[in-house]
Amino acid sequence: MASRARRSILKTPSLRPKPYCHTSRFTTPVRVRHIHARATEYAPNHDADLTDSQRAVRASIAKLCAAYPEEYWQKQDETKTFPADFHTTLAMNGWLGICMPQEYGGSELGIAEAAVMMQTISESGGGMTAASSVHMNIFGLEPVVKFGTDEQKKRWLEPLIAGRERACFAVTEPNTGLDTLKLQSQARKDGDHYVLSGQKIWISTAQNAHKILILVRTTPLDQVLKPSQGLSLFYTGLDRSVVEITEIPKMGRAAVDTNTLFFDNWHVPASDRIGEENEGFRLILHGMNAERILIGAEALGLGYAALRRAAIYARGRKVFGRAIGQNQAIQHPLADSWMKLEAARLMILNAARMYDGGYAGGEYANAAKYLAAEAAFRACERAVMVHGGMGYAKEYHVERYLREVFIPRIAPVSREMICNHIAERVLGLPRSY
16 A cells, blocks of 8 residues: 555646656656745745656655754754654654555655655755654665565564664774775674674664664675675664664764664574675665765755755845845855755756666766765855854854754765765776775
């Protein structure tokens, strides 16, 4: 049965999602709407390039997010409280399974719709806090969807989509960073279990998660032909009796915890392994492009939220007898930010449509994430500066946006590694690392 989220789209014929095709942007009717100051609206929904299904998703998500204003997210940040009620709201309305199969309660829409959803959540004022609280549901179990057994999918996807369980994602380690193929955490087969030992770092939501998707080495590095071999992927219960979880104090997004994990003699059922032993790295690659696209969309949301705040403030704030927004020194940087955000948004949506169409290359997903993060950072920085001294005050929210916008510049892959990827895979230059 279709989820409530999918039914809300399907009940109106004109809003039914259309199959992806390379010419869809030319065949979808273009709505022409002339409007002033559309960037100061809350979640404007008249971008001519959106499909009907994307527009329906944006309208529905914006309506739900309206119940969680910026003041709510400011309080969650200050009290370091996980937004469980927001998570529950999205689950009850069927949105936590937007890309998941219908038979397990999902909506079975595409990453193109999910990107619009995550941008809208962030843009509503929730920023990376709101987006991160549900992010794992949107893309994290892509390896399960593609490679899990029917029994595993039913056992794992249904409670995740329904909001009864929350999950975290564990790949990065303290001593390896982005060098994923050098992971040192190990899993040793012991009868019908694996025994895991090692460390993980930068694990979001581990304080509140019930399950964990974790990549560990099942064959030592010196015993495989290629470094990409010998890694296995598990989705299992986060056993706090053997997994030591320590929260990392950080610059922003305090409401969604980030942690280090230490584990030893952790017994994980063999039935919790996804796919074949030693093939985990190949499986986890299928979620990486989707993750980059969605992180980029979330960055866009922050940029638009900051730009909205800055434009409204500049229009109302008067100094020397005139609105500061009348000055080109204010106008031009904000106009530049809108153009760059829009350019990045089009890149994000194009990468998402290509992903949904089966394109597996990483250059567009990586480039989209890079451009979105950079445009969002500049927009958030400019929003603080437009507010002057008040930009440093919490009540105007832009300082929170600036703190959070560093996240998509750093994670899940750095700007420098994206440039390395483009240089090697697109420009044909020799590998530099």
